[in-house]
Amino acid sequence: MLRLDDVHVAYGEIPALKGVALEVREGEIVALLGNNGAGKTTTLRTISGLLVPMRGALTLDNQPLAGVPPHEIVRRGIAHVPEGRRIFNRLTVRENLTMGAYTRSDTVVIAGDLERVLTLFPRLQERITQVAGTLSGGEQQMLAIGRALMARPRLLLLDEPSMGLAPVLVEQIFETVRDINRQGTTILLVEQNAAMALAVAQRGYVIETGAIVLSGTAAELADNPEVRRAYLGE
Amino acid sequence: MDVELLIGILPQVVIDGLILGFMYALIALGYTMVYGVLEFINFAHSEVFIFGAFVGVEIMLGLKSAGVLERFPWILVLVVVLLAGMLASALLAFTIERVAYRPLRHAPRLIPLISAIGVSFFLQDVIRLTESIWRNAFNLVYPTIESLNVRLEITETIDVSIKSLVVIVAALLMLWALHALVNRTKVGTAIRAVAEDQAAASLMGINVNRIISLTFVIGGAMGGAAGVLFGVQYGLINPYTGFIPGLKAFTAAVLGGIGNIPGAMLGGLVLGLLEAFAASYLSLLTGGAFGAEYKDIFAFSILILILIFRPKGLLGEVVRERA
Ligand SMILES: Nc1ncnc2c1ncn2[C@@H]1O[C@H](COP(=O)(O)OP(=O)(O)OP(=O)(O)O)[C@@H](O)[C@H]1O
Numbered sequence: 001m002l003r004l005d006d007v008h009v010a011y012g013e014i015p016a017l018k019g020v021a022l023e024v025r026e027g028e029i030v031a032l033l034g035n036n037g038a039g040k041t042t043t044l045r046t047i048s049g050l051l052v053p054m055r056g057a058l059t060l061d062n063q064p065l066a067g068v069p070p071h072e073i074v075r076r077g078i079a080h081v082p083e084g085r086r087i088f089n090r091l092t093v094r095e096n097l098t099m100g101a102y103t104r105s106d107t108v109v110i111a112g113d114l115e116r117v118l119t120l121f122p123r124l125q126e127r128i129t130q131v132a133g134t135l136s137g138g139e140q141q142m143l144a145i146g147r148a149l150m151a152r153p154r155l156l157l158l159d160e161p162s163m164g165l166a167p168v169l170v171e172q173i174f175e176t177v178r179d180i181n182r183q184g185t186t187i188l189l190v191e192q193n194a195a196m197a198l199a200v201a202q203r204g205y206v207i208e209t210g211a212i213v214l215s216g217t218a219a220e221l222a223d224n225p226e227v228r229r230a231y232l233g234e
Numbered sequence: 235m236d237v238e239l240l241i242g243i244l245p246q247v248v249i250d251g252l253i254l255g256f257m258y259a260l261i262a263l264g265y266t267m268v269y270g271v272l273e274f275i276n277f278a279h280s281e282v283f284i285f286g287a288f289v290g291v292e293i294m295l296g297l298k299s300a301g302v303l304e305r306f307p308w309i310l311v312l313v314v315v316l317l318a319g320m321l322a323s324a325l326l327a328f329t330i331e332r333v334a335y336r337p338l339r340h341a342p343r344l345i346p347l348i349s350a351i352g353v354s355f356f357l358q359d360v361i362r363l364t365e366s367i368w369r370n371a372f373n374l375v376y377p378t379i380e381s382l383n384v385r386l387e388i389t390e391t392i393d394v395s396i397k398s399l400v401v402i403v404a405a406l407l408m409l410w411a412l413h414a415l416v417n418r419t420k421v422g423t424a425i426r427a428v429a430e431d432q433a434a435a436s437l438m439g440i441n442v443n444r445i446i447s448l449t450f451v452i453g454g455a456m457g458g459a460a461g462v463l464f465g466v467q468y469g470l471i472n473p474y475t476g477f478i479p480g481l482k483a484f485t486a487a488v489l490g491g492i493g494n495i496p497g498a499m500l501g502g503l504v505l506g507l508l509e510a511f512a513a514s515y516l517s518l519l520t521g522g523a524f525g526a527e528y529k530d531i532f533a534f535s536i537l538i539l540i541l542i543f544r545p546k547g548l549l550g551e552v553v554r555e556r557a
């Protein structure tokens with residue numbers, strides 16, 4: 001479905017990705033692991049069109065994505081829950097969710113999807129008319145995920161969905177990620193919480209200073225001594 | 235001090251203040267909407283405003299020289315002139331953004347500001363040149379429509395011209411329409427989303443450039459409407475007339491909380507009323523020591539006071555943001 005091949009990205013003069021290659025297949029959950037500053041967020045921002053690679057191939061269903069503006073990439077079926085949530089603080093919860101479905105005009109189906117998101121996150125239902133800036137951190141994360149689901153993406157990019165959440169909520173978010181995937185959405189998951197990420201993912205990649213250094217099935221990675229030492233805290 | 239006189243003129247003062255205030259409010263929207271999405275002060279907006287007034291006066295003069303101005307129902311003439319002024323100013327604002335601001339989107343902040351000041355001077359002189367060639371004059375007067383000057387008597391001492399009522403009603407309708415557009419439609423929500431976070435908005439599938447153009451178009455249309463209403467109400471316009479109302483409308487936008495749409499409306503009304511009160515009451519209350527010419531000093535002193543106590547403006551920062 002999604003393919004990155006030898007992708008190079010720089011912020012101005014400073015290189016951030018130096019030849020990233022990875023693949024996400026239809027129906028999978030793929031984890032992307034790495035330390036702070038390794039290039040995980042940069043990878044996701046490149047996929048969703050916020051950054052343009054200088055070199056390398058980036059394709060969705062064999063169609064090139066590089067240079068396509070972000071608002072077009074959403075239409076092609078990729079939704080991105082960005083790092084730090086980036087919900088619209090001054091909009092209500094409902095308006096945030098409406099913006100998630102911005103590219104769509106199938107009102108009836110949208111209403112159904114809103115129901116689905118609110119069933120997934122009942123807390124949002126209770127706060128539907130509230131201004132999003134007044135939500136708690138966990139609720140904001142739910143809103144960010146719900147908002148992305150409103151686009152009916154085929155591929156969902158999640159950037160550290162568990163960041164800053166209490167352990168109970170982390171469990172819940174990962175459970176939700178699994179649910180979303182079961183309902184047919186492919187997921188590329190960036191996480192600091194490697195144990196959790198490898199528990200829900202089928203496959204994974206490890207990125208270090210802008211390049212993929214390891215890849216394999218989730219089980220292989222979880223057994224890999226280096227991964228255990230560097231990311232699973234052993 | 236003649237208390238009866240002071241109270242007697244109050245309704246008239248309020249009406250004058252409302253007219254001025256609605257005018258400022260309409261212009262202020264252009265400043266505040268553009269600031270909301272780009273954090274940039276569109277200095278050329280005062281010329282977008284006066285351009286609407288010129289398009290309006292040209293149509294009315296054209297109708298007049300064709301001898302049909304008084305033959306059409308005044309409401310029809312007014313609607314046509316308003317729509318033409320709005321359309322023209324909207325197009326102008328759209329073009330200015332495309333030509334003079336968009337190429338500088340990523341330049342340091344001062345650069346687009348200088349570009350805006352340049353556009354402002356440029357437009358003043360283009361209007362002056364065009365009118366000078368076309369009419370041999372650039373001070374133009376809106377032709378009067380007799381039925382608009384009819385005064386309705388409310389009480390023995392208070393009367394109000396149909397014209398003033400029309401200006402107030404038209405402005406109210408437009409402010410209401412804009413409010414509904416921004417708060418109750420999908421595209422309005424997108425404008426607010428872009429104002430808050432452009433990158434996140436683009437991840438929703440919102441074409442940010444298109445929304446930015448749209449804010450210029452809407453702000454321009456409101457400015458053009460204000461231009462026509464200004465001409466209808468006060469009569470005389472020239473290419474430089476836009477500057478002072480523009481500056482005051484910008485102040486009104488800051489007073490309301492720049493970037494905040496209801497704030498611009500409120501700020502405009504407050505400034506208009508303050509100015510009208512000062513113009514009528516200053517000399518009465520000070521026994522003639524300060525005349526109406528001090529109205530701006532008075533109005534702006536109050537503004538400064540308000541901003542000292544509410545630096546974000548009357549409605550600025552309604553929501554506190556959390557991390
Ligand atoms: N806007 C930017 N301008 C310049 N350099 C940047 C910018 N954003 C990121 N970088 C650099 O690019 C590299 C990769 O950053 P990135 O945000 O992709 O890391 P990450 O893997 O997501 O880290 P974290 O786990 O801390 O979120 C880092 O060295 C970072 O300093």
Ligand SMILES: [Mg+2]
Nearest residue numbers: 040041042083
């Ligand atoms: Mg990151």
